[in-house]
Amino acid sequence: MTFGVVMLVHTAFHRAQEVIRHWVAGGCPVVVHVDSEVEQDVYDAFVRSMSDLGTVRFCRRYRCEWGMWGLVEATQEASTLMLREFPDVSHVFLASGACLPLRPISELNAFLQARKDTDFIESATTADVPWTVGGLDRERFTLRFPFSWKKRRKLFDRYVRIQQRLGVRRRIPAGLVPHMGSQWWCLTRQTLAAILNDPNRAKYDRYFRRVWIPDESYFQTLARLHTKTIQSQSLTLSKFDFQGKPHIFYNDHAEILRRSECFVARKIWPDAGLLYRVFPRAPVLDTSEAIPRTGTVDRIFARALERRMRGRQGLQMHSRFPNLENANGIAAAPFSVLQGFDELFPDFENWLALQTGAQVHGHLYARDRAHFAGGVRLFRGALSDHPKLRDYNAQSFLMNLVWNARDTHQCLMFGPSDTQKIRWLLAHDTNARVWVISGAWSIPLFLSGKSAGEVRAEAARLQRRENRLLKALRAPDAHARIHIDTLANFLENPRDVMQMVVDEIAGHRAQELGELPSMVDLSGLPAFLQELKNQGMHPFLTGELSDDMQRRAHVSNAPRSYVVDPK
Amino acid sequence: MIGEAWLDYRMRWKRRRYLFRIWRKRHEIQSAVDRTNLITTGDILTFSTVRNEMLRLPYFLEYYRKMGVRHFLFVDNDSDDGTTEYLKQQPDVSLWTTGHSYKLSRFGMDWLGWLQWQYGHGHWCLTVDADELLIYPHHDTRNLSELTAYLDSIGRTALGALMLDMYPKGAVSELDYQPGQDPTKLLTWFDPDGYRHKIHPIFSNQWIQGGVRDRVFFGAEPHRAPTLNKTPLVKWNWRNVYVTSTHHMLPRRMNRVFDWPERNLLTGVLLHTKFLQDISDRSQEELNRGQHFENSTLYESYYRRLIDGLDLWDATAVEYTGWQQLERLGLMSQGDWNE
Numbered sequence: 001m002t003f004g005v006v007m008l009v010h011t012a013f014h015r016a017q018e019v020i021r022h023w024v025a026g027g028c029p030v031v032v033h034v035d036s037e038v039e040q041d042v043y044d045a046f047v048r049s050m051s052d053l054g055t056v057r058f059c060r061r062y063r064c065e066w067g068m069w070g071l072v073e074a075t076q077e078a079s080t081l082m083l084r085e086f087p088d089v090s091h092v093f094l095a096s097g098a099c100l101p102l103r104p105i106s107e108l109n110a111f112l113q114a115r116k117d118t119d120f121i122e123s124a125t126t127a128d129v130p131w132t133v134g135g136l137d138r139e140r141f142t143l144r145f146p147f148s149w150k151k152r153r154k155l156f157d158r159y160v161r162i163q164q165r166l167g168v169r170r171r172i173p174a175g176l177v178p179h180m181g182s183q184w185w186c187l188t189r190q191t192l193a194a195i196l197n198d199p200n201r202a203k204y205d206r207y208f209r210r211v212w213i214p215d216e217s218y219f220q221t222l223a224r225l226h227t228k229t230i231q232s233q234s235l236t237l238s239k240f241d242f243q244g245k246p247h248i249f250y251n252d253h254a255e256i257l258r259r260s261e262c263f264v265a266r267k268i269w270p271d272a273g274l275l276y277r278v279f280p281r282a283p284v285l286d287t288s289e290a291i292p293r294t295g296t297v298d299r300i301f302a303r304a305l306e307r308r309m310r311g312r313q314g315l316q317m318h319s320r321f322p323n324l325e326n327a328n329g330i331a332a333a334p335f336s337v338l339q340g341f342d343e344l345f346p347d348f349e350n351w352l353a354l355q356t357g358a359q360v361h362g363h364l365y366a367r368d369r370a371h372f373a374g375g376v377r378l379f380r381g382a383l384s385d386h387p388k389l390r391d392y393n394a395q396s397f398l399m400n401l402v403w404n405a406r407d408t409h410q411c412l413m414f415g416p417s418d419t420q421k422i423r424w425l426l427a428h429d430t431n432a433r434v435w436v437i438s439g440a441w442s443i444p445l446f447l448s449g450k451s452a453g454e455v456r457a458e459a460a461r462l463q464r465r466e467n468r469l470l471k472a473l474r475a476p477d478a479h480a481r482i483h484i485d486t487l488a489n490f491l492e493n494p495r496d497v498m499q500m501v502v503d504e505i506a507g508h509r510a511q512e513l514g515e516l517p518s519m520v521d522l523s524g525l526p527a528f529l530q531e532l533k534n535q536g537m538h539p540f541l542t543g544e545l546s547d548d549m550q551r552r553a554h555v556s557n558a559p560r561s562y563v564v565d566p567k
Numbered sequence: 568m569i570g571e572a573w574l575d576y577r578m579r580w581k582r583r584r585y586l587f588r589i590w591r592k593r594h595e596i597q598s599a600v601d602r603t604n605l606i607t608t609g610d611i612l613t614f615s616t617v618r619n620e621m622l623r624l625p626y627f628l629e630y631y632r633k634m635g636v637r638h639f640l641f642v643d644n645d646s647d648d649g650t651t652e653y654l655k656q657q658p659d660v661s662l663w664t665t666g667h668s669y670k671l672s673r674f675g676m677d678w679l680g681w682l683q684w685q686y687g688h689g690h691w692c693l694t695v696d697a698d699e700l701l702i703y704p705h706h707d708t709r710n711l712s713e714l715t716a717y718l719d720s721i722g723r724t725a726l727g728a729l730m731l732d733m734y735p736k737g738a739v740s741e742l743d744y745q746p747g748q749d750p751t752k753l754l755t756w757f758d759p760d761g762y763r764h765k766i767h768p769i770f771s772n773q774w775i776q777g778g779v780r781d782r783v784f785f786g787a788e789p790h791r792a793p794t795l796n797k798t799p800l801v802k803w804n805w806r807n808v809y810v811t812s813t814h815h816m817l818p819r820r821m822n823r824v825f826d827w828p829e830r831n832l833l834t835g836v837l838l839h840t841k842f843l844q845d846i847s848d849r850s851q852e853e854l855n856r857g858q859h860f861e862n863s864t865l866y867e868s869y870y871r872r873l874i875d876g877l878d879l880w881d882a883t884a885v886e887y888t889g890w891q892q893l894e895r896l897g898l899m900s901q902g903d904w905n906e
Contacts, residue, residue, distance in 0.1 A: 239905070245720055247905045252708040269713060304903045307831055312897065316764045318729045318796060319825050319834040319900035321773055378883045381760025381896075384782035392789035393763040403897060404760040 002027050003112050003186070004089035006078040008071070009097035010035035010064060012270035013046045016097035020056060022280060026105020028093075029055040029086040033074040036061040057081055067149050071183075071215040072208065079192055090116065093186045098267040099236060101280040108235075108263045112186070117228045119191050120235050122181030123220040141178040142169045145212040173200070173207050179220040184236035184266070187223060194226035195219065237262035237294060239301045247301060254278060256300065262292040314403050314431075316396065330429040331399055333406040336505055337426055337433070339414045339469075340440025340487070344494075344519055349373075349413065351517040356506040358409035364401075365394070365418035380405050387419075394421035402431075409505050416441050416465035427472040432480035433504055434473060435497075438466060439487040439542030442529060443520060452531035460537050467541065488543025494519075523547075574769070575819075582817040585808040589680035596642055596663040596678045600655050603638070603686055610637035611711050613693045614682055616675030618644040620697040621653060622845055625747040627697050628657060634701070635710035636693060640686060642678045644669050676809045687803035691715040694813050695799050695837065700751070701728060702890050703835030704901035715802070717833070717904055725816070726800040727824030728835040729898055730793075731757050732779045733887065734842045734879040741876070742844040750840040756884045758782065759896045762795065770815040772796060772822030779879050784869045797837055798824055833902035836893055847874040 005023045007030055009016045016032075023030050030053075034043055043061075050056050059081045062074040075094060082092055091112045101108070126137045143163045147156040172178060187195075198204065204222065208214040223230065237260055239247040246267045249257060251274040257265055258281065268275055314332025316322065322330075336358070342348045353360040353373070362371030370385040377385050381404040383397075384390075390397045402410055414426075426432050441462040445455045473482045483500070490497055499513050526545045533539070606612065613636045617624070628639065639660045643651050644667075654662045665678060672678050683692060691711070695701060703714060703726070718726060733754035735742055744753055762777035775796040776789065785792035797813045798821065808817050816822055825832055850870035885896070893899045 241721070241903050248713075248717070248720075249905075250705075250709050250713060252705065253905075269716075271712065301905055304901070304905050307901070307903065312831075315897040317762075317825075317834070317897050317900060318727045318773060318775060319832045319902065321764060321766065321825050376883070378782070378881050379760075380883055381885065382758040382779070382782060382881055382883045383761045384786065386782065386786035389761075389781065389786055389789050393765060396763045396765075400760050400762065 001088060001090045001113060002029075002109055003091035003093055004029045004031065004082045004086050005093045005095055006030075006075060006082055007032050007095050007097065007099075008035075008064065008074055008078075009033065009046075010038060012097055013042070013049075015268070015270050015276065017046070017049055018276060019095075019097070019100060020050060020053070022101055023105065024053050024055055026101075027109070028105060029057075029082070029089060031057045031059055031078040031082045031085075033059050033064075033078045034061055035064045035074075037063060055086070057085055065148055065150065067145075067213045067215075069209045069214055072218045075215070075219070076196060080196055083189065083193055083196070089189060091186055091188055092192050093235070093264075094184055095236070095264060096184070096266060098270070099184070099264050100266070100268045100275060101264050102237075102257055103261070103263050104280050104283040106283060111263070115231075117188060117190075118231050119185070119187045119223055119227045119229065120231050120233055121185035121187060121220060121223050122234045123179040123223060123230065123232050124181055126178050126180055137180075138178075139164075140180075140212040140217065141172055143212075144168070144170065144210040146210060149212070170207070170210070173203055175225065176204070176207075176221055177224060178217060179224055180217050181220045181232065182234040182236070182238065183215045184234050184238060184264075185219055185223075186235050187219070188228075190228070191223055191226050195222045198222070198226075235263050235292070237265040237292070237297065238267065239297065241305065247304075249275065251275060256297055260292060260294055260297050261290040262294065314399060314406070316399060329431045330425060331402040331431045333402055333409070334431045334433060335398075335402050335410040335412070336435065336501070337412055337414050338435045338501070339416075339466075340437030340490075341435070341501075342413045343415070343440040343443040344437065344487075344490075345517040346520060347517045352411060352502075352505075355502050355511075355513070356409070356411075357509065358411050358505050359405060361410065361412040363415060363418050364398075364412040365390070365414065365420075365422065367417070367419070370397075371413075391419055391421060394419060395425050398422055398425065411505065416462040416469070420465060420469065423469055423472050426469075427475060427478040427480055427482075430479045430481075434480050434482045435501055436466075436470065436473070436482075436484045437487055437490045438470060438484060439463075439539060441466060442487070442525070442532075442539055442542055443522070446522075446525050446528045447520065452528060452535055456532060456535050456537050459532055459539065463537075463539060463541055470541070486541060486543030488545050491522075491545070578769075578817055578819055582806070582808055585680070585810070585817065586684070586806075589677050589684060589808065592672060592677045593681045595667045595672065596665045596681065599643070599651065599662040599664050600660065602659070602661045603640070605659065606638050606686060606690075609690070609712075611635055611691045611693065611715065612637070612687060613639045613695065614679045614687070615639070615695055615697060616642045616644055616669070616679060617646065617650055617654075617697050618669070619646045619648045619650060619849075621646075621648045621650050622744065622746055622843060623697045623750070623840065624650065624653060626749060627700075628660075629747070630700055631693070632659070633710075634706070635712045640679075640682050642675060642682070644675070674812055676812065680808055683803055683807070684805050688805045690803055691718075691800060692803040693800050694809065698840045698843075699730070699799070699837040700840065701799060701835055701837055702893075702899075703728070704833065704890055704894055704899060704904060706835075706890060711800075715800070719802070721902075723824075723832070724802040724804075725798050725821050725824050726833070726835055727773075728797050728799050728837045729762070729775060730778075730795040730797055730837045730839050731893075731898065732839045732841065733757050734779055734884075736878075736880040738876040738878050739842045739873065740844055740847050744843045750843060751838055751887060754838075754840055754842060755886050756880055757887055759885045759898065762898075763789075767815065767822075770810070770817075770822050771819050772798075772815055773825055779884075780869075783877070783879060784872070798822065799837060800835075831900050831902055833904050834899050836890075836899045838887075842879065847876070850874050 005028050009032055020030050047058055059078045062070045064070045064074055079092055147159055149156050208218045241247060248267050248269050250269050251272045254274055313329055349360045359373050361373045364370045369387050370390050372379045426434055445459055526547055529539050613631055641654050641662050643664045654660050734756050735754055742753055758779045762775055764773050764775050767774045773796050776792045781792040794814045798816055799813050810817055850873045854870050
């Protein structure tokens, strides 16, 4: 006993011929169907080239267009011929010209003979499995599809829409439960004969003629009526992209194809000479019993699909331009923006880097240049600190920085005197962690030693800019993690806020803080702010500062035990 | 809506004007060797304008032949270093010569446009300069016909590529590159970061600027920095025209080589081997001829510094190891072309 191969060919005839010779050499009769679009002289030459093979037959030719009925008709015709001409065939294997047997034919034959009553056909109900292309699953069976999806897409779409709007629903013939699955199957003689000789076949054919992609549902549905045992699995390894088109295997796939232990794979690139040379592989004793394992292939292809569909977050490139307005996270990784901390603690950057292990930049958006961590002029990946290059596309600059250094948490200092062009990004990026001590801009003004009258205009400008940032951060559509304290509030308990900052950045590696960095001397600041008020400039963002605040801040500065007192 | 339709209409006429211009200038080039009868259906063609490229051409031809290019169509703009004779001898090259102005022919695009119009229709056409080497995911194992078959299968008619400036460690003028050698063995460094992207308001392509020339030369005037997005590989239709170099095309849909908003399409990278030792001679010549881009004066200081033996290298640059690296860095993408 052996199995027969029904082969649908429309192109790459030299490769098809090679494969047919493999099948025949393995003892399998082959019935070939050639697309009627193929020119007569090409067809004749193809037939002639195989005149030396006694067990190859050519059946009547139909027009085979993707997704249309002709493919099923061709399969029916070829299968009928196969069953009639070769009575000792126990299974019929449906293959295409781009299929390549990977393992010796004898191993496949042994596999099938050990499973005499099993039909290998992938077949799932549309009710349970949403395998969709173009948003049609159940509707494949309840609408009519007279127009080609490939050639007359507009007409196809329009006709579908009309039917949907009119609520047209075809009646599915009684007894049929629509199933779908891979076009490539291997059925037993009994099942296939029962399908072809079904008394209702004319009725079924009429119905399926207007179903969309009938080659993926005709045999899959009817096999369910006649089978003894169904193994819902295709013996042909084939992978599809998100549009339902088959992936192609090239020379560099030789290794994963070999390891998959599948019997047949498709589609093979016609010029993949290496694959056609090494497959089908020679019989090896200890692997003849091996069962196909598609795990590795599945994983690799799933990864490609994922990459195509989603891209990589936070990356702008020639293949991908994410719509930032709707993006969930904009930057590639979480990053922190700290405003006001470095005014209060002169050594804050070093301290934070030590505490968290993060990369802490200075004012990246300072007027004079981008102050990268360590004072370098070019940051990782040769990102320039030139202020004009940076401001030319300020958002891109930050996205590039975070993308290229996404292995470490990036922190940057920010302030109202910096370029404010990234305000929108800071408020909207779910990856941004923004910490603001509002009113801290008053500290350098106070420390400058100038009088309130002299710095009044500057103070007003900084306050206005900071207020605009705060407004953006407080907007209802701001999705960043935002923590805003007034200077007065912060000084009430600096330790808790600093602990939160460190916890947030360092995550589980965070430790309880020891000594806080030293704070600038603020005595005299309340009087300075009062003087600003007297000049008519109310620094409302600082909160109400009192004279003893620094003393109190120092008290709360001492390390505190987190252990609850057992008393 | 109306604005969009109006823009479409204007662009259609712009495209027709360019086609007319190409036709009008068709006599500027004279055929020197015509082997175009060798071109058969489905061949991949390369179009290129050259001037004194004897240093790069031997490797260029070898590289693209190996990639599966079947025929080269060159326009030689007044070479005097033997380029003309060399190209004439190549069995798969058709050559045209011209003495007209490179700048007035839209940097060769009018000349190549006429050749593309005649020979390109229905072929995948690669339009590159002699100092551009196209790489794309899997280029080491899959050639251009595999790539174009894949693009055909996903219904794409163009491949986008980022132009990546390669440079050596040390002064450019001290390199010792020999004709026929792989230039990427000497020019091994590049800037992986610092590329700015925005959508071009008219051509709706991505406008990408950045890289080493941007950081070294154009800090003061970033908007004038070189454009790095290119569309070098196109399934040609006689209606197509390139607008400025291969940066933008008309009709505008050809520029959509990326996906919006989230998905990822396959793109390549053009390794730009401009910075070989001949850069100072070339720069000197460019200074004298004033034939380069829109703002020749701007390029003056740029050329002067190159002549003076500038070192472009920096410790934060990255050494090129292969396409996998560029893919990982996010400079190219393999879309869903399976591994």
